Amino acid sequence: MRSGGNGHRGAEHYVEEFLQVEPTEEERAADAQGLVAHSLGKSYKRRPVVRGVSLSVRRGEAVGLLGPNGAGKTTVFYMITGLIAADYGSIELDGDDITHLPMYRRARLGIGYLPQEASVFRGLTVEENIRAILELTERSRDKRESVLRGLLDEFAIAHLRSTPAVALSGGERRRVEIARALAARPRFMLLDEPFAGIDPIAIGDIRELVRHLTARGIGVLITDHNVRETLELIDRALIIHEGRVLMEGEPDEIVRNREVRRLYLGEQFTL
Template sequence: MPGSAGPATRFPVRDQVGAAGAVMKEAASSLLETRGIIKEYRRRRVVDQVSLQVRSGKVVGLLGPNGAGKTTTFYSIVGFVRPDGGSIYLDGEDITGLPIHKRARKGITYLAQEPSIFKKLTVEENIRIVLEPLGLAKNEISNRIEELMVELKIEHLADNKGHALSGGERRRVEIMRALATRPRFILLDEPFAGVDPLSLADLQQIIRDLKKKGLGILISDHNVRETLQVCDFAYIMSNGQILTSGVAEDIIESEVARKMYLGANFTM
């Protein structure tokens, strides 16, 4: 791509724990969970008694057809909407009533399906704009940007504008922005959407690397096969309810999952 090349040595690799890795060590025993959450819109129950768990160092999938209630469940966990019933807990603390910014401070972040980077800003500026409101010293901001760039292998894109990035590169930058605040849990909504096969494999590896460093990850994506390949556990959702759950093998063999979502001929 024109303009995609940048100074590969701008951010030299240093012998240190990356920004993401530093955070995840703190999250060794964390648990994020929903307990019977309910959400209704115009008397229609779009989320109906949904209970799920995400632990540190685990990747969990929330899968299902359009309109299943996955996004509303995500919104409830992050704090965009407040459930009409049930509760959300972080390490045993009821955070159901906390606003978004307080949940973020506790280590919960969300990566939306829609593009979230600023197209007219460079990659470095896109991450800097997230860090500056945190009140960090300038050198700490620069160090954190450097660590994240190296962590996600995009230091060569530092000076590229957002509009010049490929789908896979954009997704990497968006993940980098989400990691900048050093979360313990990240919710990924359609992380593989609009990404070519090679970049998709790279994103899968990034997710595996984040898992190894202790981050708890909840994924919703219509690329079922690719999502199950990185998941330790998954929930299948339809009409606002959890139909079944289990490891990938359990999901694939589930008659309910095949009938309501996967299809009879689905294979890995």
Template sequence: PGEVVGLLGPNGAGKTTTFYMIVGLIWPDEGRIFLEGEDVSQCPMYIRARKGLNYLPQEPSVFRKLTVEENIMAILETLDIDENEGKRRLKELLGELDISHLAKAHAYSLSGGERRRVEITRALVTSPKYILLDEPFAGIDPLAVADIQRIIFKLKSKGIGVVISDHNVRETLSVCDRAYIVNEGTILVEGEPETIANSEIARKIYFGEDFAL
């Protein structure tokens, strides 16, 4: 935990499929899934979630007709806590990712960057050890990208392991401690961002020859 890892590659490389296998949406044909040394390959999604795994898909996962605070309370209410503790946690979570000012806003009115922040806040309700972010920088403006990058660093500082898959390569590598380039289900290159950026294989398969961090 406390490390940010990138999973990069062209469309169809197997990135989202890998995420699906990790969280238990689909079963691997071969190989096994380990979480902190424990084989969770046969565990259903809810068991993996209890063990600290959380997944944020690229598609919007907020309840559009609910307010921001109602979206977060919907997750808090699944926990075994009383009403006062729920309200305390809600206030804490809203403040943690600086969305207190959005508490009464309906989800359908949020910008792409604001929605991402709400989704990450909801993910934090269950105190995860690991968060998988699928295309967190897709469809948001440069200011929102920088905002999400700051949040990723905050997650890391809290000791949460983060795995990111995104086609915004520079933005992703700039927050990663290490990364993998995959294609057709195979790892082609792995290493620190500088190693990845200077890889001839990565340039040929994915980045293009003129790529630079």
């Protein structure tokens, strides 16, 4: 990410403190547990679509949730976000059970969600989009302004601050959405199809944004149909097939696995 000039160093310093408060020993122990799903299951009209899927995401790690169409990966992802209720199983955030919490409660606890569809307020400017979240998370006006300036600089969107969100390109919109999400101080970010609907140039922007999140110590869970782009970005992946975890491992292990190649990637797939 580009940083601003000397005039913004104070703002950038405050953003670092604001988003990366030094954790206590108890928080360190809790954070090690991360975002964990245990044996999730879901059926529609008595047809099982997810059958005992477990996964975990640690702070500062990027994990991919991948699989063929109809495999159940999107249902798993939506159960973790809170968009769909699980029939059985549990979801924990740093050791606390959040299985039955609505989406907005999960957000308050530190789970950010970036949907595939544009989530910016199209009638507001870039600055107003970020400020709308800061109004909810920071009482001090001075601190709100400092964090706002820092985020605009950090995500290289300061020159767009007065631009209506409706006029942004796909890559610019994603940067604004993630900057706005960071204003809520998430511990984990769930990205739904981040590579969808963007041009090839913007793909590099998305990669940089995800790496930026993990460098901040934020755990990232990604589901996307663009398999190659996702595997080149993440630390680990889970391949979902027929509602179950077919394999979990690092990208190279995933690509080498014969069953994954036969059922999902194809024999000619390479990274």
